[in-house]
Amino acid sequence: MTSAATAEPEGGIDGAGRSESQGEPYDVVVVGAGPAGSMTAGELARRGVRVLLVDRAEFPRPKVCGCCLNPRALATLERTGLGGLASRLGAVDLTAMELATAGRRASIERPLGVALSRDALDAALIEAAASVGVEFLPGTTASLRPGLPDTPRVVRLQRGDRAWDVRGRFVVSATGLTDGLLPVENRATPATGAKLGAGAIAPVAPSGYEPGRIYMACGDGGYVGLVVLEDGRLDLAAALDPDAVRDAGGIGRLAASILATASLPPVPGVAGLSWKGTPLLTRRPARLVERGVFRVGDSAGYVEPFTGEGMAWAVAGGEALAAILADAVAGLETRPDRRWDLAYRRRIARRQLTCRAVSRVLRSPWMTRGLVRALGLGPSLARPFLAIMHKAT
Ligand SMILES: Cc1cc2nc3c(=O)[nH]c(=O)nc-3n(C[C@H](O)[C@H](O)[C@H](O)COP(=O)(O)OP(=O)(O)OC[C@H]3O[C@@H](n4cnc5c(N)ncnc54)[C@H](O)[C@@H]3O)c2cc1C
Numbered sequence: 001m002t003s004a005a006t007a008e009p010e011g012g013i014d015g016a017g018r019s020e021s022q023g024e025p026y027d028v029v030v031v032g033a034g035p036a037g038s039m040t041a042g043e044l045a046r047r048g049v050r051v052l053l054v055d056r057a058e059f060p061r062p063k064v065c066g067c068c069l070n071p072r073a074l075a076t077l078e079r080t081g082l083g084g085l086a087s088r089l090g091a092v093d094l095t096a097m098e099l100a101t102a103g104r105r106a107s108i109e110r111p112l113g114v115a116l117s118r119d120a121l122d123a124a125l126i127e128a129a130a131s132v133g134v135e136f137l138p139g140t141t142a143s144l145r146p147g148l149p150d151t152p153r154v155v156r157l158q159r160g161d162r163a164w165d166v167r168g169r170f171v172v173s174a175t176g177l178t179d180g181l182l183p184v185e186n187r188a189t190p191a192t193g194a195k196l197g198a199g200a201i202a203p204v205a206p207s208g209y210e211p212g213r214i215y216m217a218c219g220d221g222g223y224v225g226l227v228v229l230e231d232g233r234l235d236l237a238a239a240l241d242p243d244a245v246r247d248a249g250g251i252g253r254l255a256a257s258i259l260a261t262a263s264l265p266p267v268p269g270v271a272g273l274s275w276k277g278t279p280l281l282t283r284r285p286a287r288l289v290e291r292g293v294f295r296v297g298d299s300a301g302y303v304e305p306f307t308g309e310g311m312a313w314a315v316a317g318g319e320a321l322a323a324i325l326a327d328a329v330a331g332l333e334t335r336p337d338r339r340w341d342l343a344y345r346r347r348i349a350r351r352q353l354t355c356r357a358v359s360r361v362l363r364s365p366w367m368t369r370g371l372v373r374a375l376g377l378g379p380s381l382a383r384p385f386l387a388i389m390h391k392a393t
Contacts, residue, residue: 028041028168028329030053033136033138035122036299038126039076039315039317041134043326044322045132049322051134052136053126062119062201065310067116068225069086085121085125089124091114092227094113094227095109095111095213098264115227117230146183153171170292170329171292172325173295177298179295188283190279190282191280195280197281198239201236202236204233208264209226211232223238252272296318297310313351
């Protein structure tokens with residue numbers, strides 16, 4: 001994937017690693033080009049704001065994720081002019097969820113959004129942002145220069161052994177769970193008992209896994225979600241208890257044992273797939289706006305992914321933050337920090353509380369078994385559960 005324009009200077013750094021700040025400040029520098037960063041950058045550019053988007057990865061890149069865009073995420077894409085994006089990429093309509101635990105299964109038939117690989121989705125969101133004027137720099141790690149004033153912020157960029165500085169009137173941290181733009185002492189700390197995330201992709205979905213269905217296996221050490229992607233691969237994403245991972249001898253082994261005890265169809269070689277882990281999942285930073293940096297997406301706080309809506313929060317957050325920062329750039333908003341705090345609480349934090357409650361239920365094996373049994377008794381019993389999980393507004 002190519003960048004729309006490059007903000008990289010011709011020069012580089014001197015032997016001591018110093019460089020001069022380059023050119024005019026950007027209105028906004030957005031660090032992290034996952035769904036939160038691309039949405040923020042694209043929505044800002046659509047409003048005429050000069051934006052630089054930076055990511056340390058080269059795209060397309062894989063990402064640990066259940067790859068399910070729920071109706072809330074699709075509604076945000078629609079509102080922001082990206083309604084056709086998922087279907088253009090061949091996203092698979094999701095029409096059912098199968099919940100499995102301790103040999104019991106219950107299925108819930110209902111439209112649940114779409115399944116789409118993160119390599120395809122994230123690259124397409126970046127392209128959409130670039131098409132409205134966002135300058136994009138892949139393969140570039142950003143960090144904050146310490147000891148400098150908050151306005152304009154100076155962001156150090158590093159690609160390979162070259163480093164240079166850019167300035168932004170506003171800086172957005174959309175760096176995901178690593179919260180890696182800010183110095184260590186300002187980063188979000190994980191909640192006690194938080195699970196770790198893990199994911200792998202099997203090259204071909206084995207028999208027993210149908211496209212259009214989400215399979216969720218719940219066991220003592222956590223849960224594993226499986227979904228067939230648009231190209232026939234099987235995505236596996238898990239939230240696991242770190243102690244259980246250690247006791248099982250690794251992520252793959254624990255995932256294999258959860259699938260086996262839940263009685264989902266076997267995934268050949270599941271323990272040996274190339275599993276990737278994430279930092280501990282449930283976390284919230286002390287402040288949403290820190291040292292003049294606005295957090296959005298997972299960087300602003302995250303809860304366990306059972307309800308599959310981190311991407312919905314990321315894009316809705318990006319849409320809302322862009323409107324606020326565009327007003328601030330135009331001189332129409334003097335306290336963007338306060339407005340973002342309020343908007344975040346209203347649009348995202350409340351919803352995360354509900355998801356946290358769902359995750360607590362699913363933490364307890366006997367509660368999960370009770371839920372599966374209840375769902376098995378009749379489809380009407382599934383309605384309140386699904387209403388919580390996939391509320392469209
Ligand atoms: C196991 C699991 C399953 C999940 N399942 C689902 C699901 O089915 N549906 C759903 O909606 N959500 C799901 N989620 C949540 C979803 O993956 C996240 O909420 C979503 O990716 C958040 O987007 P983001 O843009 O905030 O961060 P990310 O997508 O993590 O993007 C952050 C970007 O920042 C870049 N970056 C980080 N630090 C720097 C730096 N210093 N300089 C430059 N770049 C940097 C990274 O390279 C990365 O590209 C799941 C999460 C997990 C862990």
